[in-house]
Amino acid sequence: MRRARPLLESLFAISIGLIVGGLLMLPFRYDPLKAYQALFRGAFGTSHDIMETLAFATPLMLTAITFAVGVRAGLFNIGAEGQMYMGAIGAVFAASLLPLPPGIHVVVATLVAMLFGALWSLVPALLKIWRGVHEVISTIMFNWIAFHLAMYLAIYYLAEPGRAERTRPALPTARYPILAEGSTLTAVIFVAVLFCIAVYFVLWGTRLGYELRLVGENPEAARYAGVRISRALLWSFLIGGMAAGLAGASQIIGRPPAWSLYATLGNVVTLGFDGIGVALVGRNHPLGGILAAILFGALQHGGRFMEYHAGVLSELVRAVNGLIVITLAVPELWAMVRRRWIR
Amino acid sequence: MLAHPHFRPSVRTMGLRIEMREIHKVYPDGTVALRGVDFRLERGEIVGLLGENGAGKTTLMxxxxGLLPxxxxxxxxxxxxxxFRNPADALREGIGMVHQIFTLVPPYTALENILLGQEGSALWLAKDRARDRVQRLLEETGLSIPLDVPVELLPVGVQQRVEIAKVLYRGTQVLILDEPTSAxxxxxxxxxxRFLRRLKEGGRSIVFITHKLREVLEISDxxxxxxxxxxTGEIPTIEATPELLAEWMVGRAVVPRVSRSPRPPGEPVLVVRDLEVMGDLGLPAVRGVSFEVRAGEIFGIAGVEGNGQSELVQALGGLRPIHRGEILLDGKPLPPLAPIEAYRRGIAHIPEDRLRFGMALNFDVAENSILSRQWEPVFLRGGGRLNWPRILTFASELLQRFQVIAPGVRAVVRSLSGGNQQxxxxxxxxxxxxxxxxAVHPTRGLDVASTAYIRELLVQMRDAGKAVLLISADLDEVLELSDRIAVMYEGKFLAVGPVEVFTREEIGLMMGGMIPEGRAR
Incomplete structure (x- = not known):
């Protein structure tokens, strides 16, 4: 019952969001029912649509982990964006430049990406632990550094000869297999889901996770319990960095047709920030994040159908989607505010 | 001279005459803090308001x-x-209070802090004019404050002056100070x-809240x-004696002793030698304390809170560094700042504030039942995994054995009553x-039944041959449970000995910082 409650709250929030979104459509003389039908059919109507929805969801469930694991340890880690760029760069590097046998190549490229993401989160982590630098400040700055660094590397060192708008594509040996002809969904989604489940297990099934959550819930009780707080914070950052790095990899070696990073970073940009919303909707829970990411994917993919089947203006589609997301985020935002300021 | 609306120069009959009649206060949670108190304050006098923790001094003031209705x-x-609906109402009537916890903005200068919240933003433009007024106030009252230094760089004593100046600047005629000397x-x-006497001569009235007998005898009228x-008593200071005040403070009720097996205590389990521990402000909080706790005895430390008890226990529990001296457990030194090592060596710690230290409210009963025990091999499996089946069994055993009423081991601890949490x-x-x-304040805020039950458990532990160190601000509790006691005052033990050798009055005197005749140690 206790576990079901957040789910019920979220379902309730979805209905509120849908109703409010519908009300927003009325003055513009759209039929909300028809529009939502198009949205749903677009997102889940055919198996192809379902797969596209899932392809959109894959990176989001991972960047949501970055934020959620931070919140669980009492951190406001918004560095997924930058860590994800670095993961993407790592993936491009390992996937396009290292000649490795099939099978091993995918694994190595994935691990390199996670390592890059984790390393990028290490600096804010150490700044926090040693100097008390607030993670909001440091991760925002590191997002920008990563943005420009990734762009620089993509243009000057990793660019595909003759096609400067993107990096060298991943070698075929480093690509996750596509799950169905014509789809952009690859086997990387299994890795992503497994990662989420693993994080869930760590948080609730191990001493490390227990201590990490205790630090987030009540740092003074954690001290009393003998928890080494800096170690718990470090792990929160590192797990988050790995997740974000994996998210970056998923867009390089797990997402056709480009199999590469655009020099503008256009095919990855904002995935890290979207993860914050996904995490909130998923109640900062790794498994809730999977469901929330699918919802985000559905809104993204199905939103297009709302546009050309129900004829809803694309701006309005985005406004409606935004409304749904905001209402969904309210319960967890409220819970976080209550935990932090109202005791 | 233009008279500032809030700041009237002090001449002649400046003070107010205040009368409080039949004041009752019941807090929303049902705690009764005041049961019909009469209090009056004349012009130009200093009244000492004396009492133990929870006597109601602070609530009354x-x-x-205007802070509480x-x-x-x-x-x-x-x-x-x-x-009064709020403190601003009281300030308008000339009544201001300086709290134990300061309300200064650390990076602001003393002047800015004094002016802060005074007249809105317009005042920032007229800071120079305001500076003159503050300057005049300081001269008149004899306070010396460097106005342009950020207060975080000032020593605590000067910070307190800033706090007082802040209240006086608002034209206060009645100044209330809550335990002003504690830091x-x-x-x-x-x-x-010296400064308070000068204020008094200027016609202001002062209420001085304290538990320190010597100070109240020195400063008050x-x-x-x-x-x-x-x-429980009211007296002109010239007629007061420490003994009388102590008796009023702690009462003379004879506490029934909990029944216990009359066995001699065993070997010393905890030996503390010449321990010195620093407080949060960087000043010594525990100042050279030596004692031992033997197996099969309850050693109680009485004293008004804030006299170093918290810091002492935190040092023993591995939560606060030791400045000097040593702590021996079973003859071997206890490494500092290693709580888990302390637990491993056999220390159980019932912390002073369960909500702050002892539990995580949003964790469930099972998770809280291993808080501070999460390292114990019984609760773990290979690879750092938690052994959930065992934790759940353990939690439900705890619920049963210790009469904890809870919806289940998976219920959030927030949903339990205070007594059941404890x-x-x-x-x-x-x-x-x-x-x-x-055991620190082990029964604070609990209902009668839970209190009795927990006290009984502590005595059972003693009878089972454990060493128990009991720290409580509740003198009755210390007297009821302890075999030997110490009275702690300003970081030192004023006396140590078997509980029978002290009269309640003597303990009251020592809690107020006076050593009774013939008890010099």
């Missing part, structure tokens, strides 16, 4: 300064009934007293003693198979 009763100023050095105390929400913490600690139990 918070009512007078009384549940019943009335306040009159110069015979005219008033009702001050003796020299700073002297200076504060009249003393009012509160105990358990009632006035029983959970106590049960968790006592089942550690400890050698030494640190």
């Amino acid at each position: 918070k009512i007078l300064s 009384p549940t019943r009763g009335e306040i009159r100023i110069d015979g005219r009934p008033v009702r 001050l050095t003796p020299l700073e105390v002297e200076e504060l007293f 009249r003393i009012v003693v509160l105990r358990n929400g009632r006035v 029983k959970l913490v106590v049960g968790r600690e006592l089942t550690k198979e400890p050698r030494l139990i640190l």
Whole structure:
């Protein structure tokens, strides 16, 4: 019952969001029912649509982990964006430049990406632990550094000869297999889901996770319990960095047709920030994040159908989607505010 | 000279005459803090308000300064009934309070802090004009404050002056000080007293809240003693004796001793030698304390809170560094700042504030039942995994064995009552198979039944041959449970000995910082 409650709250929030979104459509003389039908059919109507929805969801469930694991340890880690760029760069590097046998190549490229993401989160982590630098400040700055660094590397060192708008594509040996002809969904989604489940297990099934959550819930009780707080914070950052790095990899070696990073970073940009919303909707829970990411994917993919089947203006589609997301985020935002300021 | 609306120069009959009648206060959670208190304050006098923790001193003065509404009763100023809705109302009537915890903005200068919140933003433009007024106030009252230094760089004593100046600047005629000397050095105390006398001569009235007998005897003109929400005595200071005040403060009730097996205590489990521990402000909080706790005895430390007890226990529990001296457990030194090592060596710690240290409210019962025990191999499997089946069994055993009423082991601890939360913490600690139990305010805020039950558990532990160190601000609790006691005052033990050798009055005297005749140690 206790576990079901957040789910019920979220379902309730979805209905509120849908109703409010519908009300927003009325003055513009759209039929909300028809529009939502198009949205749903677009997102889940055919198996192809379902797969596209899932392809959109894959990176989001991972960047949501970055934020959620931070919140669980009492951190406001918004560095997924930058860590994800670095993961993407790592993936491009390992996937396009290292000649490795099939099978091993995918694994190595994935691990390199996670390592890059984790390393990028290490600096804010150490700044926090040693100097008390607030993670909001440091991760925002590191997002920008990563943005420009990734762009620089993509243009000057990793660019595909003759096609400067993107990096060298991943070698075929480093690509996750596509799950169905014509789809952009690859086997990387299994890795992503497994990662989420693993994080869930760590948080609730191990001493490390227990201590990490205790630090987030009540740092003074954690001290009393003998928890080494800096170690718990470090792990929160590192797990988050790995997740974000994996998210970056998923867009390089797990997402056709480009199999590469655009020099503008256009095919990855904002995935890290979207993860914050996904995490909130998923109640900062790794498994809730999977469901929330699918919802985000559905809104993204199905939103297009709302546009050309129900004829809803694309701006309005985005406004409606935004409304749904905001209402969904309210319960967890409220819970976080209550935990932090109202005791 | 243009008279500033809020700041009237002090001449002649400046003070107010205040009367509080039949003041009752019941807090929303049902705690009765005041049970019909009469209090009056004349012009130009210093009244010492004396009492133990929880006697109601601070509550009474918070009512007078508009911070709390009384549940019943009335306040009159110069015979005219008033009702304060907030501290601003009281300030308008010339009543201001300086709290124990300062309300200064650390990076702002002293001047900015004094002006802050005074007249809105317009004042920032007229800071120079305001500076003159503050300057004049300081000269008149004899306060010396460097106005342009950020207050975070000032010593605590000077910060307190800023706090006082802030209140006086608002034209205060009645100044209330809550335990103003608790963070001050003796020299700073002297200076504060000189300043208070000068204020008094200027016609202002002062209420001085304290538990320190010597100070109240030195500075006040009249003393009012509160105990358990009632006035137990009132006397002009020249007629007062420490013995009389101590008796009023702690009462003379004879405490029934909990029955216990009359067995001699065993070998010393905890030996503390010449321990010195620093407080949060960087000043020594525990100042050279030596004692031992033997197996099969309860060693109680009495004293008004804030005299170093918290810091002492935190050092023993591995939560606070040791500045000097040593702590031996079973003859071997306890490494500092290693709580888990302390637990491993057999220390159980019932912390002073369960909500702050002892539990995580949003964790469930099972998770809280291993808080501070999450490292124990019984609760773990290979690879650092938690052994959930065992944790759940253990949690439900705790619930049963310690009579914790909870919806289940998966219920969030937030949903439990205070008594049941505390029983959970106590049960968790006592089942550690400890050698030494640190019990700090173990029954604070609990209902009668839970209190009795937890006290009984502590005595059972003693009878089972454990060493128990009991620290409580509740003197009755210490007297009821302890075999031997110490009285702690300003970081030192004023006396150590078997509980029978002290009279209640003597303990009261020592809690107020006076050593009774023939008891010099």
